[in-house]
Amino acid sequence: MRRALRTAAVLAAAAVLFVILFSFLALPRGAVRLEPQGPWADLARRTVAGGYHVHTTRSDGAAGKPAIAAAAAGAGLQFVIFTDHGDATRPPDPPVYIEGVLCLDGVEISTADGHYVAIDMPQAPYPLGGTARAVAEDVARLGGFGIAAHPDSPKPELRWTDAAVPVDGFEWLNTDSEWRAASRGATARAALGYLVRPAAALASLLHRPVASLQRWDAMTRGRPVVGLAGLDAHGGIGRQADDGSRSNMPGVPRYRDSFRTFSDRVILDRPLSGDAQADARALYGSIRAGRVFTTIDVLAAPGLVSFDVDGPSGRAEMGGTLVAGSRGTIRADALVPRGATLVLVRDGQDLDPRIAAATAPSDGVLSLRVPVASGEGSYRAEVRLASAPGEPPLPWLVSNPIYFLRPAAPRPPPPVVAGEPIAGSSWHIEKDPGSSAILRTRDGRVEVEFALRSGDRANQFVAAATPLAPERRLTSIAFDAKASRPMRISVQLRFDRLPGAPRWGESVYVDQRSAPATVHAADLRPMQAGESAVPDTALAAALLCVVELTNTPPGRRGIFELSNVRVAR
Ligand SMILES: [Zn+2]
Ligand SMILES: [Zn+2]
Incomplete structure (x- = not known):
């Protein structure tokens, strides 16, 4: 029995030594x-x-x-x-x-x-x-x-x-x-x-x-x-x-x-x-x-790379951008070990290796010059080594791209959402028993002064709420908002007639300066686990503007104000 154990121990030790030796031989020798x-x-x-x-x-x-x-x-x-x-x-x-x-x-x-x-x-x-x-x-x-x-x-x-x-x-x-x-x-x-x-x-x-x-x-x-x-x-x-x-x-x-x-x-x-x-x-x-x-x-x-595009419309270094359609020459030079292959990749696809790949005969600088008649998308360089680990093998050097992009269209002014105004008098407060809130409405403005219950986060909840006209689908909610300090407000639709009165919402940033905000119904996310797509908004019974607890610690006091609240149908 003892001999059998000893034999097993010797075999185990031999196996471990073998694997170590194997690793020693299989792993790359130190870095070139x-x-x-x-x-x-x-x-x-x-x-x-x-x-x-x-x-x-x-x-x-x-x-x-x-x-x-x-x-x-x-x-x-x-x-x-x-x-x-x-x-x-x-x-x-x-x-x-x-x-x-x-x-x-x-x-x-x-x-x-x-x-x-x-x-x-x-x-x-x-x-x-x-x-x-x-x-x-x-x-x-x-x-x-x-x-x-x-x-x-x-x-x-x-x-x-x-x-x-x-x-x-x-x-x-x-x-x-x-x-x-x-x-x-x-x-x-x-x-x-x-x-x-x-x-x-x-x-x-x-x-x-x-x-x-x-x-x-x-x-x-x-x-x-x-x-x-x-x-x-x-x-x-x-x-x-x-x-x-x-x-x-x-x-x-x-x-x-x-x-x-x-x-x-x-x-x-x-x-x-x-x-x-x-x-x-x-x-x-x-x-x-x-x-x-x-x-x-x-x-x-040390891996080194010099990567740019030069042409009649200008020069862009790695990370830089030229206008789509520009003409130029992509220049990629890298200091690489022997046997390395330098490859150009456009939008994730290797370019033709006959013009956009080179293999190094010895340690040193490897260069590619690739003319581009009308650049489009992103070009980046990769260097691949035969000794690289992985299947498929990990590239040894990965550059950032040079971009050929269409100039961004000027940002359109925020769309003016007409929509039906929601009367200030229709709002009320909803909150948990431990938090406090005061609602003030005047001239169509809705001001909420709140104090979230202190202690642990435990579903503290303060919201300005208003009923929604039933059986009418809505596409977006728009308002102007400001607050006594930077915070986020979760704009939510509540579906009181569905089991559990589930809510879907999206948070918007609010600070001391009054700014317009628009929330699109299609972007709303479920506030409860297990749900996903927004239900038919014609079923929404209430609109809530909730102090976002993720960003507002318990015990926090503050004021937020909404004005010109309207829903687009
Ligand atoms: Zn992580
Ligand atoms: Zn981490």
């Missing part, structure tokens, strides 16, 4: 070191590598900023963008250099339609949350830059589901999504490989994120959307806030190993100065302009 020379040395100084989408102990990460900055420095990065979970009411930390690494503070906001990372944004006046549309609108108004995070996560509640939201950026790659999609066998091999070549083992779980690239390419046909690769680094798998179902295993993988797998590389006009404020401005400016690309550094580094 590239040598930028001549003009490429200047570009190398202006191209700064960083880790974007990183969590600290402020949310579900395993370490604080100083330790993470040290890990980034150890991995050769020059900046880190922290994206702790939050509602944007915490003032962002000012930019600061720690261990020579520029530390920038963003926030990852949970919306009803997925996670939205906001960077370069001041503190929000109220907690951001609710629908993706509302959050993206708030981020844009606050001057932030918003990025749809892990858009195709295998976990449905983490997916970015509202394709109509005009996001500024899009994570074409996200480590967390990739790991979740990996098979158990691949994960087990990576876990063993992590003991010998940690960053290569992490990268072995990555593959070409086909769905995310397709979605990004579809968006960029019509407007600029900046692609970024999100590390989603937590300093350990299974951290809690993103997903309570995962077991907690802090410390593996370490931040440093995540930072060594890939980076987002931002092209600046001049090298970083060491002044954190000025450098943050320059870095954010380039990210907003799309002068950023991703490289899988564990395969080869």
Whole structure:
């Protein structure tokens, strides 16, 4: 018996050793070191590598900023963008250099339609949350830059589901999504490989994120959307806030190993100065302009790319836009390892490889010159390596696009919704017993002074309500609104004759300046679980303007005023 056990133990140990040895041989040997020379040395100084989408102990990460900055420095990065979970009411930390690494503070906001990372944004006046549309609108108004995070996560509640939201950026790659999609066998091999070549083992779980690239390419046909690769680094798998179902295993993988797998590389006009404020401005400016690309550094580094279009109608750098129909020459140059293939991709499709692909005979600069007679859509560059992990293989370098777009039509003035006016005298207050509210109506204006019950969020509810004429379909609701401070009001239709009196609504932003708002019935979302499409609006019995509890904390007092309320039939 004892001998049998011993034999089993020896066999198990041999199997583990075999797998480790196998991983050692199968994983890419260290990164190919590239040598930028001549003009490429200047570009190398202006191209700064960083880790974007990183969590600290402020949310579900395993370490604080100083330790993470040290890990980034150890991995050769020059900046880190922290994206702790939050509602944007915490003032962002000012930019600061720690261990020579520029530390920038963003926030990852949970919306009803997925996670939205906001960077370069001041503190929000109220907690951001609710629908993706509302959050993206708030981020844009606050001057932030918003990025749809892990858009195709295998976990449905983490997916970015509202394709109509005009996001500024899009994570074409996200480590967390990739790991979740990996098979158990691949994960087990990576876990063993992590003991010998940690960053290569992490990268072995990555593959070409086909769905995310397709979605990004579809968006960029019509407007600029900046692609970024999100590390989603937590300093350990299974951290809690993103997903309570995962077991907690802090410390593996370490931040440093995540930072060594890939980076987002931002092209600046001049090298970083060491002044954190000025450098943050320059870095954010380039990210907003799309002068950023991703490289899988564990395969080869430093990746560099110069990508532009030059022609009679002007020149556009990576991230830039020319008018659709422009003529010019696409110039793509990249510093690549031997055997790499540089490819041009238009609207998600590889261009003809006979004119728009080249393979490097040795480490060095690879160039493509492709004439375009009448540019249309978005063009981006990819560099592919035979040694890349994944099936289909992960591209080693992904640029941002250059766009050929039709000039945006001048924004039409907000439509004047005629509609039937709703008399001020028809309004009343509806509220929960613990909250208080006073209704004042005069000259067609409806003013609500409210105080939400303090304590926990427990369906506090204050609304101005009015009955709707029965049996008449409505298409939109329009009004002018202002409030004593920035807030959101949820405009809702209630269907009293349907079981449970369900409500459908949409929130609008309101602040101290009176501004017009229009809510279209077709855009309303269910206020209760399990429902979806808006019922026939002829069945709506009441119109409610509700203090949006998502954005208004319990205990908050305030005043909002509606005027000129009308419904269009
Ligand atoms: Zn997330
Ligand atoms: Zn995250």
